[in-house]
Amino acid sequence: MTDLNKLLTPLFLSDKEIRKIIELIFFSYRDFTSGPDEILYKINFGRAHHRVIYFVGKREQITIRNLLSILQITKQSLSRVLNQLVKEKYIIVSTGNDKRTKNLSLTKKGMELEEKLTTIQTKRIRNVIKNAKEDDINGFKKILYAMIDKNNQIQFDKLNM
Amino acid sequence: MTDLNKLLTPLFLSDKEIRKIIELIFFSYRDFTSGPDEILYKINFGRAHHRVIYFVGKREQITIRNLLSILQITKQSLSRVLNQLVKEKYIIVSTGNDKRTKNLSLTKKGMELEEKLTTIQTKRIRNVIKNAKEDDINGFKKILYAMIDKNNQIQFDKLNM
DNA sequence: ATAATTAAGTCAATATGACTGACCTAAATA
DNA sequence: TATTTAGGTCAGTCATATTGACTTAATTAT
Numbered sequence: 001m002t003d004l005n006k007l008l009t010p011l012f013l014s015d016k017e018i019r020k021i022i023e024l025i026f027f028s029y030r031d032f033t034s035g036p037d038e039i040l041y042k043i044n045f046g047r048a049h050h051r052v053i054y055f056v057g058k059r060e061q062i063t064i065r066n067l068l069s070i071l072q073i074t075k076q077s078l079s080r081v082l083n084q085l086v087k088e089k090y091i092i093v094s095t096g097n098d099k100r101t102k103n104l105s106l107t108k109k110g111m112e113l114e115e116k117l118t119t120i121q122t123k124r125i126r127n128v129i130k131n132a133k134e135d136d137i138n139g140f141k142k143i144l145y146a147m148i149d150k151n152n153q154i155q156f157d158k159l160n161m
Numbered sequence: 162m163t164d165l166n167k168l169l170t171p172l173f174l175s176d177k178e179i180r181k182i183i184e185l186i187f188f189s190y191r192d193f194t195s196g197p198d199e200i201l202y203k204i205n206f207g208r209a210h211h212r213v214i215y216f217v218g219k220r221e222q223i224t225i226r227n228l229l230s231i232l233q234i235t236k237q238s239l240s241r242v243l244n245q246l247v248k249e250k251y252i253i254v255s256t257g258n259d260k261r262t263k264n265l266s267l268t269k270k271g272m273e274l275e276e277k278l279t280t281i282q283t284k285r286i287r288n289v290i291k292n293a294k295e296d297d298i299n300g301f302k303k304i305l306y307a308m309i310d311k312n313n314q315i316q317f318d319k320l321n322m
Numbered sequence: 323a324t325a326a327t328t329a330a331g332t333c334a335a336t337a338t339g340a341c342t343g344a345c346c347t348a349a350a351t352a
Numbered sequence: 353t354a355t356t357t358a359g360g361t362c363a364g365t366c367a368t369a370t371t372g373a374c375t376t377a378a379t380t381a382t
Contacts, residue, residue, distance in 0.1 A: 024305040139300025
């Protein structure tokens with residue numbers, strides 16, 4: 001950081017404060033994912049399964065291609081996870097109008113797991129929210145959104161249209 | 162969610178809104194770590210190396226034990242990563258007063274890498290901050306902190322004493 | 323002084339999540 | 353008809369993490 005920048009930078013932006021934010025992000029993310037991780041572990045699944053279940057639940061009838069573009073992983077990576085979920089009947093696959101495509105949907109079993117996993121994270125957020133000011137929550141959401149890359153903001157927007 | 166809870170829950174707390182927050186956390190964390198990941202990839206390191214370098218930089222002369230308690234991984238997991246960092250002279254090890262313990266510090270090379278990696282994340286945060294209101298940043302920090310488990314909040318506090 | 327605890331390390335096996343690269347099939351589109 | 357797109361598969365590799373069983377050396381408690 002140059003001397004000029006130091007002069008122009010308000011106190012709440014010091015490198016030390018930024019480092020605190022980096023740590024807050026690290027610790028909070030770790031704790032945020034720890035709940036679902038425990039449940040998944042018991043049924044021999046991992047975080048990758050959670051993500052697939054989450055986004056299939058979010059967008060029923062989603063194609064493989066769309067799912068890949070949200071997850072930003074290779075189809076080989078998705079393959080193992082998805083096949084397990086299909087084999088164990090959490091997800092059901094059907095053929096689309098375009099017969100090259102496949103549509104993924106949650107089964108009842110899949111919905112139940114999705115609900116269970118999401119509820120844990122929802123509870124954590126609700127606990128935080130009930131002790132916080134609405135302005136703080138809105139600040140939190142705004143900053144989180146601004147932290148996302150432009151192209152992924154678009155993806156987020158599409159996902160929530 | 163019970164009917165009573167629905168009545169008591171303000172609009173900004175709807176399940177749909179909470180799910181948006183879950184997604185914001187997922188997307189923002191992924192993009193937040195992507196910058197350092199790229200640099201680390203080029204020198205055959207991973208995210209685990211980043212974390213070790215970061216916290217050794219934060220707490221010079223840290224012991225293995227303390228580092229493990231921050232990272233919350235097993236010593237077998239740390240072992241491989243730390244040995245690589247020592248072998249490639251990013252970290253230097255010395256014996257503590259208690260001769261059972263070891264103290265870890267960054268070398269000049271280690272500090273340079275730490276700086277490089279942290280700068281990427283710092284830049285992202287600064288970019289967000291310069292277009293945001295101070296209240297939003299403070300809300301962001303408050304909520305992040307509240308999202309952390311009690312015992313890890315204590316760890317965060319200690320780390321920033 | 324001896325016993326117990328603590329800090330650190332090591333060996334081995336395993337699981338998960340991800341990757342690259344090279345192919346293949348079938349359907350849709352140019 | 354040729355090309356592109358959607359999806360799948362085989363093989364190999366790497367990174368991160370785990371459990372479990374042991375070892376060594378130093379410190380602390382009895």
